[in-house]
Amino acid sequence: MKDIMKLLTPFCSFLLLICCYSAQGEISVLKVEKKKAVVQFDGATEGLKKGDKLRATDGANEALIIISKVKGNKAVALVKTGEAKKGMKATKIENAKQKDKDDSIAAEPSEGNGKKKIRWGASLGANLGTMSVRLTSGGTTETANMTGTSFGAKGYGEIPIGRTLWIRAGFGYEMIDVKGTIANSLCGSSTQCIAQLPFISADGIGGWNFINGKTKMYLLGGAGLLFPMGPSTNALDNASIKQSAAIKAGAGISFGKKNRFPIEVEYNMLPASSDVKTTFIQVRGGITF
Numbered sequence: 001m002k003d004i005m006k007l008l009t010p011f012c013s014f015l016l017l018i019c020c021y022s023a024q025g026e027i028s029v030l031k032v033e034k035k036k037a038v039v040q041f042d043g044a045t046e047g048l049k050k051g052d053k054l055r056a057t058d059g060a061n062e063a064l065i066i067i068s069k070v071k072g073n074k075a076v077a078l079v080k081t082g083e084a085k086k087g088m089k090a091t092k093i094e095n096a097k098q099k100d101k102d103d104s105i106a107a108e109p110s111e112g113n114g115k116k117k118i119r120w121g122a123s124l125g126a127n128l129g130t131m132s133v134r135l136t137s138g139g140t141t142e143t144a145n146m147t148g149t150s151f152g153a154k155g156y157g158e159i160p161i162g163r164t165l166w167i168r169a170g171f172g173y174e175m176i177d178v179k180g181t182i183a184n185s186l187c188g189s190s191t192q193c194i195a196q197l198p199f200i201s202a203d204g205i206g207g208w209n210f211i212n213g214k215t216k217m218y219l220l221g222g223a224g225l226l227f228p229m230g231p232s233t234n235a236l237d238n239a240s241i242k243q244s245a246a247i248k249a250g251a252g253i254s255f256g257k258k259n260r261f262p263i264e265v266e267y268n269m270l271p272a273s274s275d276v277k278t279t280f281i282q283v284r285g286g287i288t289f
Contacts (some may be wrong), residue, residue, distance in 0.1 A: 007268050025087065026089065027039055027040070027092075028040050028083065028087070028090070029056055029065075029087060029088040029089075029090060030074070030086065032079070032085060032174065033079060034086045035079045036076060036077070036078060036173050037056075037063075037076075037077045037078075037079055037084045038075070038076060038077075039054070039056075039067075039074065039075050039077055039090060040073055040074050041073045041074070041238075046160075048067065049068065050068060051066065052067045052093075053066050053080075053092070053093040054066075054067065054091065054093065056082075056085060056088040058085060059090065059289050061082065061088075061162075062083075062163060063080075063082030063084040063085075064079075064080045064082055064093075065077040065079050065090065066078050066225075077157065083154075093166050102114070104142065118157045119160070120156070120157055120158070120289050121157075121262070121287055121288035122153070122155045122156070122267040123153070123154050123262070123264070124151070124152075124153045124154075124242070124284060124285065125151065125284030125286075125287030126149055126151055126282070126283050127150045127151060127152050127174060127177075128147075128149055128282075128283070129149070129150065129177065129178045130275045130279050130280065131144075131145075131146045131278045132144070132276070132277045133146070133193070133275060134276070135182070135186040135187065135193075136186075136228075137184075137186050140184050140186065142183060142184050142186055144180050144182045144186070144235055145177055145180050146178035146179050146180035146193055146235065148176075148177045148251060149177070149181065150175035150176060151173060152173060152174040152282060153172050153173050154170045154171065154173075154201070154286075155171055155172060156170035156172075159168075163209070163212060164208055164210075164212065165207070166206070166209070167204070167205070167206050167207075168205045168206075168207065168222075169202075169203070169205075170201070170205070171202050172200075172201050173198070173199070173200060174200075174201045174226065175196070175198050175199070176196075176197040176199070176278065176280055177179050177196050178194070178198075179193075179194045179195070187234040193234060194232070194233060194234055195231075195236055196231065197227055197228060197233065197241065198228070198230060198231070199226040199229065200229060201224050202227075203221050203223065203224025203225070205221065206222055207221075207252075208217065214257055215253065215254070217252070218251065218252050218254075219251050220248070220252060220264070221249045223245060223247055224245065224246045224248060224253065224268075225243065225244075225246075226245075226246060226270070227243055228241050228242065228243070244270050244271065246268040246270050247269050248266055249267050250267055251265060252264035259287060259288065260288040261285070261286070261287055262284075262287075262288060263277055264282070264283075265281065265283050266282040266284070267279070268282065280281075
């Protein structure tokens with residue numbers, strides 16, 4: 001008898017789980033008009049009331065809706081954030097995990113027609129630069145390895161694509177300021193090599209939020225153009241300093257809800273030649289409105 005009970009116990013537990021799930025039923029969005037939605041509860045009316053929050057999704061879009069009136073197995077709900085669509089499935093927000101998803105939906109701005117708005121922002125931070133220059137004069141060859149810290153500032157516009165992807169276009173000022181010492185006087189007539197290279201920058205970046213909510217964590221990548229303005233250097237030929245490009249990759253974290261405060265680390269690599277190789281790492285903080 002005990003052996004039979006041991007066999008039946010997990011089976012009965014499984015049946016009970018199925019029954020509970022079936023009793024919960026399904027919540028579907030039947031109709032949407034402007035900021036109002038009609039939802040139907042299939043066996044789940046009990047326990048739902050005015051003021052309850054529901055998270056509706058169809059896999060590609062999400063919306064936060066709040067029940068305003070319940071009658072029978074149907075209810076009228078107000079669309080608070082996101083874009084509600086006919087056929088979406090909804091779940092009641094009633095635990096910490098769902099609450100975090102609620103916050104992440106509310107954090108994404110949207111216009112009345114469901115399209116995402118451009119978010120504007122600005123950032124400021126440090127550029128940690130490295131430059132390697134191969135110098136040759138009178139049969140003497142030496143490589144100058146230069147490093148230094150400077151600053152950069154940027155303004156940008158950002159457009160979310162769904163809940164996890166976004167694109168950004170930026171315009172700003174960058175400075176590569178590096179120096180180093182060599183054994184021979186190959187930097188002009190000095191052993192002290194310097195390169196101060198200010199640029200106007202324009203870039204395009206795409207990002208993926210792998211953690212959403214009030215705190216977002218994301219990866220980013222893209223490319224940018226650098227336009228030189230008034231360089232000062234004794235390690236490079238000024239005539240060789242022209243418009244350049246940079247490949248970008250990095251990661252970031254941002255905090256907040258309506259206004260967000262991002263902190264990002266971004267690696268930039270410029271095209272290398274046989275004599276010159278330049279990279280710099282940007283560490284920045286800013287605000288996105």
